[in-house]
Amino acid sequence: MSHKSILVHLANDDEHQTRLDVALRLAKQNNAHISALFITTPVGMPVEVYGRGASVQYLLDATKSAENRADELEKEFKDICHRENISHNWIVEEGDHISLLADHAHAADIIIVSQPTFEHFEDRFRTRLVEEVTLLSGLPCLMIPRGFDASKDIGKRMMVAWKGTREALRAVRDNLDSLRKAEKVFLLTIQPETEDALSLSEVRNYLKRHEIEAETVKIAQTENSIGQTIQDAATAQSCDVIVCGAYGHSRLREMLLGGVTKHLVKEATIPVIMSH
The missing domain is CATH 3.40.50.620 (HUPs)
Structure with missing residues (x-):
């Protein structure tokens, strides 16, 4: 794959490391730039359900946990990019995942997201991320399936x-x-x-x-x-x-x-x- 500017969606969810690993591998293969967008707002709690049982304390705790993970991941990400000579930038923001991804899409060629899960009530809202990012961003959207091995080839x-x-x-x-x-x-x-x-x-x-x-x-x-x-x-x-x-x-x-x-x-x- 040879898109020259990759926007990867990051958050404190189970699949974020896989998305980042895929983005790093594709960037290395194609001499591409990575924009890593880490959104600290809980990925499973979009704006539509804030008033439906999601306590203020839950959101505070989840956001703080995400901020800590963002700090850890930033160092790992930058170390790899410097070592592999990958052009990059790291962004941390709080807010609606779909809106933020759409805002940053203007500076990218492709967006990397994960396949949603369908196990819990909240998952019906998570599916909107793939749907709306694809339909609203104007960019191709690379969806990585759950449990994907990031060392596998993509695009051969x-x-x-x-x-x-x-x-x-x-x-x-x-x-x-x-x-x-x-x-x-x-x-x-x-x-x-x-x-x-x-x-x-x-x-x-x-x-x-x-x-x-x-x-x-x-x-x-x-x-x-x-x-x-x-x-x-x-x-x-x-x-x-x-x-x-x-x-x-x-x-x-x-x-x-x-x-x-x-x-x-x-x-x-x-x-x-x-x-x-």
Whole structure:
């Protein structure tokens, strides 16, 4: 992957070290700059639920714990960046995670976030971070699955989930450099129809003009969901990342993802790059 300015979301949650390790590895591989944004406000307590049982003392204690972790992580981060000669900056802020990430997105090429969990009531709010950052930031969003091994490759074998839409084309354009550097690129279509055949041919030729040879994979939809079919196809081709459009819409000022994207956000077992 070759995005030159990486914004990584950090907080005092279980997956923050993995996100940072992935960002450091990608920056080292691609001579990229890292902006590490550590947000001390509890990631599981967004503004919408502040008045619903979240005590002032809980928030104070959680924020203080996050501040302490930020101090520890800052030293580790800066030591690694200096040792590896990685361009970087470290930011600590308090507030709404989505708003702060959107504010800092203007100086980045890609945002790294974690796949949310779905075990507790609060998790329904955590999912908004992936959804809204993807839909509102204007940047591709690299979602790292839970429990991911940060030493694994990302971007050597890439699966593009193609559909003849603006979002899918945006995902391709957002990742042209990464696709060009990949060892293998697959262009996946599910249940291709006659009207989609031309757009598939066009996008393959478009990639060729950018020196990207993509192998077309056509799959008839099975009883599985489209999201699961995408995952299965990526697994069958030993892909290490899925590139897809994030299909969403606004309803009463709430940003919502479509069913396929929601499935990947919830169930993906390899990293996913989403663009809207």
